[in-house]
Amino acid sequence: MAKECSFDVVSTVDMQEVDNAFQQAKKELAQRYDLKDSGAEITLDKANKAITVAAPAEFVAKQVIDVIASKLVKRGIDLGSVKWGEAQPAAGQSVRQTASIVEGIDKDTAGKINKDIKATKLKVKVQIEGDKLRVSSTSRDTLQEVIAFLKGQDYGQPLQYVNYR
Incomplete structure (x- = not known):
């Protein structure tokens, strides 16, 4: 036979590369003139494989998501493995949007x-x-x-x- x-x-999904992309995106948020003092924040929960974006407006949240997406692509992470949820209203005028990393x-x-x-x-x-x-x-x-x-x-x-x- x-x-x-x-x-x-x-x-x-290589979570180390996701973490590296997250760190780069966080650094860019602190340096970009249009996002520097906007109050936008990103967090990465490695245990639950989730990324959370908190921003003062949905427009700013979309900009932050674009920054994260560009960093993930540069790191070789397929964007199909990141599933973004709907923007949820948070305190005041701000919004929160969460993504889960599918593995x-x-x-x-x-x-x-x-x-x-x-x-x-x-x-x-x-x-x-x-x-x-x-x-x-x-x-x-x-x-x-x-x-x-x-x-x-x-x-x-x-x-x-x-x-x-």
């Missing part, structure tokens, strides 16, 4: 990916293992086709393909 090859489909593939998305791979009729086995998927086949070429197919799909979060062997 031929040797079986496989790879894992995962969705991970891991939830059961619904994993099932959808599994179904889509099976619909291609390629000879592969797909196993859902917690927050990742293992795709295996006897042919490396078939695995490459699956990766190419998945790269063309949009599941609402960035996917990485690791442990290819």
